Amino acid sequence: MNNKIISRALKLALCGCCAAGLSAPLAAFAAGTSNKPSSETWTGTLPIAPFGPFQRIYMPQNAPSAANRAGFPHEWTSVYANARHNAAFPVSHDAPAWLRQGVGWNYAEARAWPLSDKLPFGDKVYGEREALPVQTQFMGNALGVTAVDGVIYAESDDMFAYALNARTGQLIWRASPLQNNLMGDPVVAGNSVYLSAGSVSFNFAHVIKYAKTGKTSRGEDESFNGVVSLNKNTGKFQWLFLTQGEAMPTPAYAYGALFVSTGAGNVFAIDASNGRKIWETHVGGIANMSDPVVYKGRVYLSMSVVPYVYCLDAKTGKVLWKQTIKGAVNTGMGDVAPVVDNGIVVQDTVADKRVHDGHKTVDTIIEAMSAKTGKILWKANMGRGPLPPAFKGGMPMIHDGVVYVGTPVNSVYQARNLKTGKLLWTWHVPDAGPAGAGRGPATYYKGTLYVSTGPYVYALNPKTSALIGKHYVGGRFGIVNPTIVGGTIYLGNSWDWINAIPVSEVNPNYRG
């Protein structure tokens, strides 16, 4: 400690209140009041012991051949593949048989819990209803998986990211760059895969801050948070964009930049090539699981506490408009990612919480807004039911002028006309379980709607919601979509597995 700092600290500290006398280290005062940057680009050593359990594993012999890379998307720029959340990739008729007909395998990630076990770990001490999301948030896959060039990429709350051969399910690499949960859907662009690190946790200082001010910061001083860039082929570390709050949302990639929101109320544009900050906008509130999407030069995302959907200029970070949903509960909008298509943004949230005899109920409200102005175009109520634990909304998906959206509040999916909000059908999820079902986006693929919720994958008639088929996978799906390439459905599971299922096992009418 140099004398200058001591002297500065003494000046701050000698406030006349201190009967007991002051002594070193008073630099703590100075340190405590310094202006910390809200982000840091790191390309140095990571805290990982060589030969230890968090060391990267790389098995090039398991990488797909050129023939097995063909037919897949070449990049993955957004959570659930695109701004519509529809991860559907048909292949041509002359694609290899395995790709057309599909493959089936289950890969056990680091904290795998037997798929045959119907109850989550710790179901007695937490109750099944709470233990289900705890298993998702701390040990399993929160979101769906990414399919690029014959490789399945997944992030898990077991703190590892995985790259598997899409045909065989064999491990190509695994890496755990940070001691934190990886809640996102990996983004792949160029030679890189981008992960987002952050947990649902608050430390005690931020518990007190919320009690005093109604504002807080999620993930701050809860391990280390941010966006990580790895080489997509080897898993080798490239850079880390550290943030003060958690980076639970999946970043969106566009124009050579990554856009991400954090638990400290910031939105960042990051240079995807080197992890340097391009711009930063403090919008306030906390990011939960509302993944930004990019549409026509603008970034759309939602925040919690206070609940708002924001539209930012992708070049400058300027907030162009913000909009809310009346009665939204404090975390409701920040949990759900908006979708955008045909100039319309669709956002949903739980709202209008009521308590009767200790039982909390909410509505699920969907709102469509003008992507240009934020003006509300239509609004609809999906119905009332018990307040679900943890993630409380449903991720919407748009296909061909129709919005498909679920909600765990009353465990339904609905289809609505994108322009008018007119209800086309309501489908009740069977076997929804005590935490409710209907969180993940549906996938529209070759005339059929696929839904992964509870322990099942379902195939529905998208026009009528009539059940075409279902397949029992086991475990439970969180905010997971069916990622479909050719004849295979790829999934991430709360029981900490990555699953591949032939489409034909869900939909008996499917011909590859």
Add this chain to the structure above:
Amino acid sequence: MNNKIISRALKLALCGCCAAGLSAPLAAFAAGTSNKPSSETWTGTLPIAPFGPFQRIYMPQNAPSAANRAGFPHEWTSVYANARHNAAFPVSHDAPAWLRQGVGWNYAEARAWPLSDKLPFGDKVYGEREALPVQTQFMGNALGVTAVDGVIYAESDDMFAYALNARTGQLIWRASPLQNNLMGDPVVAGNSVYLSAGSVSFNFAHVIKYAKTGKTSRGEDESFNGVVSLNKNTGKFQWLFLTQGEAMPTPAYAYGALFVSTGAGNVFAIDASNGRKIWETHVGGIANMSDPVVYKGRVYLSMSVVPYVYCLDAKTGKVLWKQTIKGAVNTGMGDVAPVVDNGIVVQDTVADKRVHDGHKTVDTIIEAMSAKTGKILWKANMGRGPLPPAFKGGMPMIHDGVVYVGTPVNSVYQARNLKTGKLLWTWHVPDAGPAGAGRGPATYYKGTLYVSTGPYVYALNPKTSALIGKHYVGGRFGIVNPTIVGGTIYLGNSWDWINAIPVSEVNPNYRG
């Protein structure tokens, strides 16, 4: 879902408030209101993938020979070895040379950060002052290590427990039974080693609960918490006592039972042989790092929010008395473990928080109480200084009628007469750093006082506090004591290392 549950749920749900109509799954209501047990004994499968990174590693070839086991303690029943927190174990003059003269090695744990790096990871984005405790709480060793029968046992916030050969530093086994931080000092009794799992984190429901009621529960729905029993020789899982709140404190072992407090305000006595609950007392508040100690048939521990030290009957769990320290800040007492000797309990806490120009200052107050009645015997003020981040107190140690205690508030250690509180000396820790130093208990060993704080281990004259010697280890020590066996000091480091240092390298006068 059976009809009985649906019917019950419908009765609860049809409260007349629900314009939008109710639908399945309403079992959520029933599940939400069921009485969950506050603990669960688990002996089944753990969520660990075979061949994955969390799989137990066991290398019997690295276990100590019978000759290298001799001279060590045969059990470790309490944090820092005993109810006095003095982990000092002299060996006889005919012990093997390595044991008398000491060994030196550094073992890199899973998230090891280079000891040569003076700054913690993420120091820019958090500021060094906050990044230091984050590194301790999420990646490094929070407490000191355990020495039993030639083996060093350590728990790390990297989520692994380690057993190393005390002579060679080689790994005998490592295990990560739960996806959670292991903050304790391993307890060893019989054939078992006992770990405690829990983090400093709160989930959002408990943030809101605190804002509404001033009460909360730490660690609840933040992964899975509790006390774990492993075979001490192989690291093989035996049982898990799951708790709702975190089990950050190290349990105390006595009378065949383990005593532990939790973030949900409970104190448990657990049958150490099978993990079954013997008794449970809800005292309220939250446990932080106040490890219970057992003394003459009674259990002593402190809680936060509201701050109290409790004395419970070890047989029945009945609260015999509780006592507080006037002005204690809400987490102050629950952070610090009491020590007991000669019928006197000593507890300290930060207290009397004041804010001037945004700078928070506190006193550190020590209080001695009658172990029998809780009556206050004496009280002393260690001085005022800036409020430290995270763990704010100093763990006391008693040797031969003298209490030694530090505090990071003004980075001093003091020695006081146990009976009268009379101040014998004050020693200012050099190089205290921006988070303050003085958290861990000192160790009194063969006429010299050893202190591990900041990046150093110090040797002091226990009568005068005169500095005899010091040794630079690197990294930083959290609430870490020097565990001394023969000629070696064993330590756990916030940079995620286990260190062995010959006593002679700290104290030039030491002859093994």
